[in-house]
Amino acid sequence: MNINRCRNCGTKFLVARSVCPKCGKEDFEHVPARSGIVLESVELIATPDPYPDRYYLVLLDVDDVKVFCRSQEKLREGSQADIQDDELGPTCRKA
Numbered sequence: 001m002n003i004n005r006c007r008n009c010g011t012k013f014l015v016a017r018s019v020c021p022k023c024g025k026e027d028f029e030h031v032p033a034r035s036g037i038v039l040e041s042v043e044l045i046a047t048p049d050p051y052p053d054r055y056y057l058v059l060l061d062v063d064d065v066k067v068f069c070r071s072q073e074k075l076r077e078g079s080q081a082d083i084q085d086d087e088l089g090p091t092c093r094k095a
């Protein structure tokens, strides 16, 4: 998973944009997101294919950017989690 960072003003955001939401420039760099702090961890018991039938949807704070990832275990709020990418998107686990 990569975070987008504006080279002009340093604003960081997850979802790709054509212009910076703060300064309007169009020059970005991609910063790898490898770990974050758990904000929420919620178990999903109804999921779309091809995802597992149950997993935890985890909201992480990655350098002040909020991102989602999947976890097979509940992660404690405030704890550190490592992020990895698989074919279905980002996953995370206890650091």
Ligand SMILES: [Zn+2]
Pocket: 006, 007, 008, 009, 010, 011, 020, 021, 022, 023, 024, 025
């Ligand atoms: Zn900017």
